[in-house]
Amino acid sequence: MLDRPVESRPPSEKRPTLRTPAPIASPIEPEGMTVAALLAALRRRRWVLILCALLFPVAAFVAAKQLTPRYTSSATVMFEPTDYAARELQSILRDETTTDAVLASQIEVIRSLSVARRLVRQYNLTNDDEFFWWAGESKRAESLRYRWSEALAQRLNAISPSLAELVAPEPIPPRPPEERAEIAAAEAVRDKMKVEVVRNSRVLTISFTSEKPQLATDIANTAADLYIADQLEAKFNAVRRANDWLDSRVGQLRRELGQTENRIAEIRSASGLTRGVSAALSTEQVSKINTDLVEARNMLAQAEARLNAGRGGAGGGADMTALGSSNLVQQRAARDQARSELGRLSATLGPNHPDVRAAQSRLSDLERSVGSETGRVVQALDASAREARARVRSLEESLRLQEARVNQSQSAEIQVAALEREAEASRTLLRAVLERSQQTVAQTAIEKADARVLSPATLPGSPSFPKTMLMVVAAAVLGTLFGLLIIWFLEQADSTLRSGDEIRAGLGLPCLALVPMLRRGLLGRHRVEDYVVRKPLSPFAESMRTLRAALWLGSEPPRVVVITAARPGEGKTTTSVALARSAAMNGERVLLIDCDVRQPSLGRVFRCEGAPGVTDLLLGQAVLERIIRRDHLSSLDYIPAGAAEIHSLGLFMSEAMAGLLDRVRRDYDLIVLDAPPALAMADARVVARLADATLLCVRWRDTPRSVVRNSLGLLEEAHARVVGAALTQVDAKVHGRSGYADAEVYHPRYGGYFRE
Numbered sequence: 001m002l003d004r005p006v007e008s009r010p011p012s013e014k015r016p017t018l019r020t021p022a023p024i025a026s027p028i029e030p031e032g033m034t035v036a037a038l039l040a041a042l043r044r045r046r047w048v049l050i051l052c053a054l055l056f057p058v059a060a061f062v063a064a065k066q067l068t069p070r071y072t073s074s075a076t077v078m079f080e081p082t083d084y085a086a087r088e089l090q091s092i093l094r095d096e097t098t099t100d101a102v103l104a105s106q107i108e109v110i111r112s113l114s115v116a117r118r119l120v121r122q123y124n125l126t127n128d129d130e131f132f133w134w135a136g137e138s139k140r141a142e143s144l145r146y147r148w149s150e151a152l153a154q155r156l157n158a159i160s161p162s163l164a165e166l167v168a169p170e171p172i173p174p175r176p177p178e179e180r181a182e183i184a185a186a187e188a189v190r191d192k193m194k195v196e197v198v199r200n201s202r203v204l205t206i207s208f209t210s211e212k213p214q215l216a217t218d219i220a221n222t223a224a225d226l227y228i229a230d231q232l233e234a235k236f237n238a239v240r241r242a243n244d245w246l247d248s249r250v251g252q253l254r255r256e257l258g259q260t261e262n263r264i265a266e267i268r269s270a271s272g273l274t275r276g277v278s279a280a281l282s283t284e285q286v287s288k289i290n291t292d293l294v295e296a297r298n299m300l301a302q303a304e305a306r307l308n309a310g311r312g313g314a315g316g317g318a319d320m321t322a323l324g325s326s327n328l329v330q331q332r333a334a335r336d337q338a339r340s341e342l343g344r345l346s347a348t349l350g351p352n353h354p355d356v357r358a359a360q361s362r363l364s365d366l367e368r369s370v371g372s373e374t375g376r377v378v379q380a381l382d383a384s385a386r387e388a389r390a391r392v393r394s395l396e397e398s399l400r401l402q403e404a405r406v407n408q409s410q411s412a413e414i415q416v417a418a419l420e421r422e423a424e425a426s427r428t429l430l431r432a433v434l435e436r437s438q439q440t441v442a443q444t445a446i447e448k449a450d451a452r453v454l455s456p457a458t459l460p461g462s463p464s465f466p467k468t469m470l471m472v473v474a475a476a477v478l479g480t481l482f483g484l485l486i487i488w489f490l491e492q493a494d495s496t497l498r499s500g501d502e503i504r505a506g507l508g509l510p511c512l513a514l515v516p517m518l519r520r521g522l523l524g525r526h527r528v529e530d531y532v533v534r535k536p537l538s539p540f541a542e543s544m545r546t547l548r549a550a551l552w553l554g555s556e557p558p559r560v561v562v563i564t565a566a567r568p569g570e571g572k573t574t575t576s577v578a579l580a581r582s583a584a585m586n587g588e589r590v591l592l593i594d595c596d597v598r599q600p601s602l603g604r605v606f607r608c609e610g611a612p613g614v615t616d617l618l619l620g621q622a623v624l625e626r627i628i629r630r631d632h633l634s635s636l637d638y639i640p641a642g643a644a645e646i647h648s649l650g651l652f653m654s655e656a657m658a659g660l661l662d663r664v665r666r667d668y669d670l671i672v673l674d675a676p677p678a679l680a681m682a683d684a685r686v687v688a689r690l691a692d693a694t695l696l697c698v699r700w701r702d703t704p705r706s707v708v709r710n711s712l713g714l715l716e717e718a719h720a721r722v723v724g725a726a727l728t729q730v731d732a733k734v735h736g737r738s739g740y741a742d743a744e745v746y747h748p749r750y751g752g753y754f755r756e
Contacts, residue, residue, distance in 0.1 A: 040739025041491050044498075048490065049483035056479025057472045064471050069463035071213035075224045076454040079106055079202045098202055106451075107195040110206060110227050116186035116193070118226060119219055126181045130211050131188040134175050141172045193223065203454065213460050220457035231449040239440060246437040253433060257426040264419045267412050286402045293395035300388035307381040331373050335366035495705045497698050499740035503725050506705050507712060512550035512695065512724040513543045514742060515575060516732045522756065529605045532578040533633045536585065537755035539732065539746070544582035547575075547726055548670075551693065554723060558692030559665050562595075562720070564675040564684045565697040566711035571728035572697040573601040576674040584636040588669040591628070592638040595687050596676040597648040600641030606631065613642025617660065618651040624663065637668070652686045661690055679711040688720035696722055700730040 042049060081098060109115075120126060129136035140146055146169050153168035175181065194207045206223050210216040342359040349356050497503055500511030516539050518528050526534045532541045551558060563579070565572040573596070580592040593614055594602035603609040608629060616622035617639075628637050651657060664671050673691060678684040688694040694715060698708055708725075715722050736746035 036739070041487060042484075044734075044738045045487045045490060048486055049480065052479040052483030052486060053476055054479070056475040056482065060471045060475030061468065064466040064468040067466045068211055070209050070211055070465040071216045071460040072207050072209045072464035073213070073216040073220045073457040073460050074205050074207040075220045075457040076198075077204045077206060077224050077227065077451050078454050079103065079204060079451045081450045100197075103197045103202065103204070106204060107197070109230070110195045110204070110223060111190055111193055113183070113186055113190070115223060115226050115230070116189040117182055119189055119222060120182050120185045122222065123215065123219065125185045125189065126178075128185075131185045131192075132181060133184070134173065134181065137172050138175075145169075189219070193219075204451075206457075208457075209464060217457045217459050224453050224456070228449045228451050228453065231451060235449070243437065243440050246433055246440060249433050250430065250437060253426055253430040257423055257430060260419050260423040260426060264416050264423070267415050267419070270412070286399065289395060289399045289402055293392065293399055296388065296391040296395050300385065300392050303381065303385035303388040307378065307385045309381075311378055327373055331366060331370045335363065335370050338363040338366050494701075496701045496703060497705060497708065497727065498701050498738065499735075500727065500742040501740060502705075503698065503727065507708060507725060509696070509712070509722060510550070510724040511727060511742070513547035513726045514700075514730045514735070514745065515543045515547075515571065515578075515726055515728040516540050516746075517700075517729040527605075528574050529577045529581075530633060532581050533585065535756060537753075539754050539756075540578070541582060542754065544575075544578045545586070547579055547695075548583050548586070550724065551695075554693075556692070558721075558723070559669065560661055560671045560673065560691040560693070562673045562675045562684070562688045562691040562694045563697060564678045564688065564694065564711075564715075565699075566679045566703055566707045567677050568599070570677070570697045570699045570703060572677075573605070573674050575695075575697050575726060575728060576672050577602070577605055580636050580638070580670070580672045581631065581634045583670050583672075584631070584634045589667070590636050590670045590672065591664050591668040592636060592672045592674065593664075594639065594641040595652070595673045595683065597641045597644060597651075597683065598676065598681070600644075602638055602674065603640045606638060606640070608640055611640050611642070613640035614660075615642035615644075615648065615651060617642070618654060618656045620656075624660070649682050649686060652683055652690070657687075658690060677711075678715055679707060685714055685718035685720065688715055688722075689718045692721065693723040694720045696725040697728050698725050700727045700735070702729070 079098065120131070125131040127135050129139060149167060149169040153164045156164035156167055176184070192209045194209075196205045196207075197203070198205060206220055206227075208216045208220040208223065210219070338359060342356065342363050345353065345356045345359050497506060500514065503509055503511040518531055518540060523531065531538065532544055535541060551561060563572050563576045576592060580590045584590040592602065594600050595614065597615055600613075603611065603613075606629065611629070612622045612627050614627070617624060617627055622642075627639050627642070629639070630637055661671070673687055675681075675684040675687045678688070678696075696708070696712065696715070712722065732746045735743050737743070
């Protein structure tokens with residue numbers, strides 16, 4: 001097949017022309033999470049979802065069984081406030097409109113501390129560890145563990161007090177005072193009691209939760225009974241207070257009415273008023289006295305005028321005739337005549353004449369007579385004036401007394417009228433209060449509470465906590481959500497490549513083939529490298545044909561193909577051997593060269609370890625015809641790696657390597673180079689630069705995407721023509737259920753095309 005050795009080839013002074021590398025396509029940005037992608041992810045990781053959806057309910061069920069069950073019993077009460085007819089009681093027992101505030105107040109009344117304390121006393125809850133913490137502490141002292149710890153501490157106390165203190169159990173605290181214990185238990189009762197208003201109604205639901213179903217039922221019913229009894233007692237007390245107040249008011253009104261009537265009688269008695277007699281008589285008497293007084297005053301004026309006239313008349317200047325004294329008038333006339341006579345005699349006879357003296361004597365007698373008569377008249381006038389004055393004073397005093405009596409009578413009548421009006425008002429109020437008192441007494445006889453029990457609490461048949469089924473269902477939902485979250489996290493954290501779509505989206509390379517993984521049960525006694533020959537109609541052999549077709553169908557079908565990977569264990573050697581054998585079985589002339597000098601694999605595959613190979617040829621220690629070997633299962637020719645050489649990079653960069661490839665390119669249709677991993681070994685990049693095409697092997701769901709990208713970047717920097725990638729060691733069953741588009745090839749409908 002090869003008729004010329006490498007040494008017979010015409011010498012060349014130049015290095016062979018290297019192929020221009022094909023540009024690597026930019027990675028395709030993946031689409032958002034679609035429904036199909038989500039379903040595919042759920043299908044791939046369904047066991048995670050199933051495990052979470054099962055573990056959470058199981059854990060919830062186990063936890064629910066470990067919890068102490070609690071039972072809730074409920075009683076319903078209808079709040080029906082009654083009306084009161086007595087208006088006086090509205091300030092004491094006022095019927096308020098049933099509002100949310102009123103119902104909220106009723107709730108607080110039921111949950112009040114006084115009701116809770118009565119419940120504690122009735123059921124002796126201070127000795128129940130569910131309601132009073134000290135009861136549980138006292139029971140702890142009776143436990144076996146406490147006694148053992150206490151006994152051990154006592155024995156260790158003689159040896160080491162500090163160690164005994166560590167071992168000794170926590171001491172039981174002393175019991176609090178009864179008052180504090182009762183309040184603490186009442187607070188616990190309030191916490192376990194729940195009172196709610198049924199929506200859009202006046203129905204109150206009283207619920208109580210306890211570890212003992214009978215106790216929960218009893219306390220719920222007792223709380224409802226205490227609420228109703230307290231309401232009724234409050235009403236009775238209020239009505240009783242109202243009755244007492246009304247009775248006291250009746251007594252007070254009666255006393256006030258009696259005092260008013262007594263006062264009226266006293267005023268009538270003191271003022272001389274007689275019920276039904278008119279005051280006209282007193283007025284007529286006052287008028288008569290006034291008339292008499294006017295006449296008396298006129299007579300007094302006349303008497304005083306006469307007296308004054310009489311006194312003036314004594315001097316000779318008054319007309320005594322007007323005074324009614326005729327003797328005095330005559331005597332005055334005689335005196336005047338005697339005086340005239342004396343004047344005439346004195347003028348004619350002289351003062352010492354006897355006639356004159358007789359006339360003077362007669363005049364003196366007459367004057368004495370006139371003075372004596374005048375004194376008598378004046379005394380009579382004076383007595384008459386005094387009499388008139390006394391009469392006026394008497395009438396004035398009578399008038400004053402009568403007027404005072406009249407005024408007193410009028411004031412008494414006014415007071416009596418006011419007191420009679422007050423007495424009438426008191427009588428009216430007394431009648432009203434007596435009427436209300438009778439109504440209140442009747443109200444007491446028919447009084448009822450503002451609430452009634454609609455349905456009493458019954459013994460609960462199942463615990464209200466824990467709700468095992470609800471907890472299991474909630475845990476299942478939570479487990480499902482948690483499973484979805486884990487799946488999302490695993491999907492986001494999984495940076496491996498799982499399908500051809502991800503190869504194209506993440507690396508910008510076409511996925512040329514999906515190489516299935518061959519399990520031990522499927523291989524039997526065959527080796528993986530021999531499977532393509534032993535089972536030519538298997539899916540594994542078909543993937544190799546697919547890979548060969550993808551290489552051949554390109555725009556420039558390559559002859560020299562480098563198969564490499566990002567890191568060891570990617571299946572590159574298996575792919576190289578299987579691809580080469582598959583192509584050879586198709587009638588092509590194929591040469592397989594092991595370029596992984598540091599960890600050669602073809603010697604192990606073809607059982608030719610230690611045979612000369614490519615390193616010996618490149619070092620000039622062997623000829624090409626002596627190192628080419630024939631596969632015993634196919635028409636494949638192969639060249640092993642040869643002797644290990646730490647300076648293999650220089651050998652691959654030499655002209656001998658380029659000349660080797662030029663020589664075999666003329667004699668073979670396909671040359672497959674098994675190169676070392678591209679990420680850590682520089683040999684792979686040099687060999688890839690010399691080849692026509694480079695195929696990158698990526699292990700399915702194992703190699704991180706960043707590692708592959710890094711390797712691809714190194715190959716790009718080496719100007720290698722990376723034509724595509726192959727996913728190796730694909731689990732056909734798992735990938736077939738993954739939901740990816742290229743998983744269709746593993747569908748059972750294609751089973752007729754393959755033979756395992």
